[in-house]
Amino acid sequence: MGVDEVGVDREDVVIEFGRYLRLERDLSPHTVRAYLTDVNSLLDHTHGVLEGLDIGALREWLAGQHAAGKARATLARKTACARTFTAYCHRRGWLSTDPGLLLGSAKAPRPLPAVLDQRQAEAALDATPSGDPKELRDQALLELLYATGVRVSELCALDVDDVDRERNVVRVMGKGRKERTVPFGLPALRALDRWCIHGRPLWMKAGSGPALFLGVRGGRIDAGTVRRVVHARLAQVEGAPDLGPHGLRHSAATHLLEGGADLRSVQELLGHASLNTTQIYTHVSIERLRAAYRQAHPRA
Structure with a gap:
């Protein structure tokens, strides 16, 4: 473990x-785990000595990560972690200066997300479930994911x-514990009613609590189960890309813009903190328009 030059125990630093x-x-929790892994790697590079965290050490560490073949998105996260960590240590008085201020921001590439076209989305949701609770639940969560564009974590947390219904x-409840209200349409409402009236009561247990979507054992549904449901349903749609819940979110946003929704409204619906994040969907729509033009126009 060791104690560094300013008398701070490494383990205590990481815990704090x-x-x-x-x-x-x-x-x-996922981001916290990733950041703490990065911090431990960074401290290994300086042999646990905090005052060894100067700009040279930070750049050497990141260069080593790059040489190890880390992806650009991973390097961008590690850079952000290093800057956050050195700023925190400086505020705590563990570093005399903040070397992270001199560290440039690594920008991860932002590839255009794969999305369903509107025909594929309709085919994926065009199902008449039987009275089986699993079918009722799966149809309801698929309808709600596409209707609202919520994140899978947000869907699982719904009560x-x-x-x-009025x-x-x-x-x-979105990222940063920011609450937002998202509308949905009649197909989603009907699917939710069928699940809540005819399906959910059959799976309810003493520990089910107020969770909207349940697993087969009566507990709150988890993200892995939702992903399997989405993948399985899209596998039944001819020509559809293999997407997870986030792919339905991308598709919903793209279809909203194609239908005439303004960018600010889509930003609010998706819960994006920055409009820059939402703007990627305008590029998706433009690319789809260009593809249609190339296919249809005689002089494309």
């Missing part, structure tokens, strides 16, 4: 930084009372 990420930054909206 993790607590800061969870409680003050409110980052997801029964989060659905307002106004056809659902209350969603």
Whole structure:
């Protein structure tokens, strides 16, 4: 473990930084784990000595990660982690200066996401479930994912009372614990009603609580189950790309813009903090328009 030059135990530093990420930054457990892995790798590079974290050490560490074949998106995350960590250590008085201020921002490439076309989306949702609870649940969650564009984590966290059937909206707790209200249409409402009336009661257990979507054992549904449901349904649609729940989110956003929705409205529906994140869907729509033009125009 060791103690560095300013008398701070390495293990304590990592524990305190993790607590800061969870409680003050409110980052997801997945991001916290990734950041702490990066910090331990960085401290290994400086042999556990905090004062060894100068700009040269940061650049050497990132160069080593690049030489090890890390993807650009991974390098971008590691750069962000290093800057966050050195700023935190400087505020705590563990570093006399903040070398992260001199570190450039690595930008990850933003490839255009694969999406369903509207015909494929309709085919994926065109099902008449039997009275089987699993079929009712799967149809309801697929309809709601596509209707609202919510993240899979947001879908899994929904409670029964989060659905307002009078106004056809659902209350969603998004990233950064920011709440937003998202509308949905009649197909999703009908599917939800069928699940809540005829399916959910059959799977309810003492520990089910208020969870909207349940697993077969009565607990709150998990993201892995939702992913399997989406993959299985899209595998039945001829020509459809193999997408997960995030692919339905991308598809919903793209179809909204193609239908005439403005970018700000789509940003609010998706819960994006920055409009720049939402703008990728305009590129998706343009690429689809260009593809249609090349296919249809005689002088394309």
